[in-house]
Amino acid sequence: MKKEDCIFCRIAGGEIPSKTLYEDRDFRVILDLGPATRGHALILPKEHAENLYDLPEEAASKVLLLAQKMARIMVEKLHCDGLNLVQNNGEAAGQTVHHFHLHLIPRYVDDGQAINWKPGKPSQEELDATMKTIVE
Numbered sequence: 001m002k003k004e005d006c007i008f009c010r011i012a013g014g015e016i017p018s019k020t021l022y023e024d025r026d027f028r029v030i031l032d033l034g035p036a037t038r039g040h041a042l043i044l045p046k047e048h049a050e051n052l053y054d055l056p057e058e059a060a061s062k063v064l065l066l067a068q069k070m071a072r073i074m075v076e077k078l079h080c081d082g083l084n085l086v087q088n089n090g091e092a093a094g095q096t097v098h099h100f101h102l103h104l105i106p107r108y109v110d111d112g113q114a115i116n117w118k119p120g121k122p123s124q125e126e127l128d129a130t131m132k133t134i135v136e
């Protein structure tokens with residue numbers, strides 16, 4: 001289902017023009033308007049899902065294959081030196097558009113960008129407690 005007030009539904013459906021790199025029945029891949037690097041693209045499912053938790057399994061299973069296909073094209077055409085996949089869920093994680101999207105960010109040596117976190121230093125006990133919380 002499309003959501004009337006969702007900008008990515010309108011872009012994915014072709015109602016709002018975009019710099020489209022690829023389109024099929026289920027997805028549209030567009031250039032990000034505020035790119036981190038040259039070629040920064042977004043994979044948008046055509047069906048609205050707010051985030052990864054809500055994404056139907058069929059779309060979830062297809063999206064990484066499409067990311068692989070696009071990544072291979074980017075390496076070949078843009079000659080990027082690396083590529084990050086980024087996918088934000090929830091405002092705490094930096095999600096600003098609440099329609100699932102997967103960022104494909106080509107990386108170039110000395111591109112001045114950083115996708116980083118500050119590593120923690122948990123004890124073995126803390127790691128055990130976290131593992132138990134998740135798996136039990």
Ligand code: AMP
Pocket residue numbers: 007018030031032033034035042087088094095096097098
């Ligand atoms: P996120 O922070 O993961 O929700 O990322 C949203 C991304 O969408 C940002 O990188 C924006 O630059 C990008 N963006 C927002 N609106 C548009 C638009 N109309 N067309 C293309 N990219 C957009």
Ligand code: ZN
Pocket residue numbers: 002003006007008009010047048049098099
């Ligand atoms: Zn949407």
